[in-house]
Amino acid sequence: RKEVEQDPGPFNVPEGATVAFNCTYSNSASQSFFWYRQDCRKEPKLLMSVYSSGNEDGRFTAQLNRASQYISLLIRDSKLSDSATYLCVGGNFNKFYFGSGTKLNVKP
């Protein structure tokens, strides 16, 4: 069983839409969770950390549900520039595992 699993998509949405991604993790000892964004042929870039209390950064909201072992990312008012692959990451301070990534296509 994979450490971190997520729906590969693709999610095809119009500009301005709200889209949500979910990700589940198998290791209940995992302490740190993140969402990364990866553009084609580029390195992953940190989008945001995910905290137990939930956190928001502009149009992006991340949530962690430890009881059900999943994390989520909500993107509001999607922009064309949000088109990318979104990778969820779980682990602890010395071992991070990536989900397979969810591809988002935002259409005009």
Add this chain to the structure above:
Amino acid sequence: DTEVTQTPKHLVMGMTNKKSLKCEQHMGHRAMYWYKQKAKKPPELMFVYSYEKLSINESVPSRFSPECPNSSLLNLHLHALQPEDSALYLCASSNRDRTLNTEAFFGQGTRLTVV
């Protein structure tokens, strides 16, 4: 400065060659990582160094040999690779302190082609 620098950006090597990938960070991070990413797949963890000591080896073949000369540098020595080792090799670093944010920051990667 949240930069992790990797060199070279691109590398083509023959199966009998010996080459090295280099990674540098100046964020004071004490954990450094090598990941391998094949096309359309997520990064896969290869090695973790913690305080300049190898702490995790994810059953990586011995033709990949990591080295951490100091807290800012991480190398990956390559020898007798196979064509299926062609991939994007990513270096990352993070804080080792549980009380601090532990996000990993990635370099731009070295795109390796083995011929």
